Amino acid sequence: MNKRKYRSYRAIWYEILLKCAKPQIMTRIVYGCNANSKTGKQHLEDLIRMGFLRHVGNKFETTLAGLKWTEIYKELELYEKI
Numbered sequence: 001m002n003k004r005k006y007r008s009y010r011a012i013w014y015e016i017l018l019k020c021a022k023p024q025i026m027t028r029i030v031y032g033c034n035a036n037s038k039t040g041k042q043h044l045e046d047l048i049r050m051g052f053l054r055h056v057g058n059k060f061e062t063t064l065a066g067l068k069w070t071e072i073y074k075e076l077e078l079y080e081k082i
Helices: 009-019 026-032 037-050 064-080
Strands: 053-056 059-062
Touching (some): 009 026, 009 037, 059 064
Antiparallel strands (some): 053 059
């Protein structure tokens, strides 16, 4: 039996925030993070609400707070592997 491993929402947020370091349209974000449009849209809304992402025109861009969060997340991931 093949067990499927699911990503945490934090892992998906991390991918989205990295992708949006340069402004991206929603289609590129969802495609690049291998998510479907419904869940992708919900993650984008969550990130905007938390102040990690901003919507500029038809594109999404990571804020300074979002970039800081990605740095912290990366450090935590390294410690979990120890």
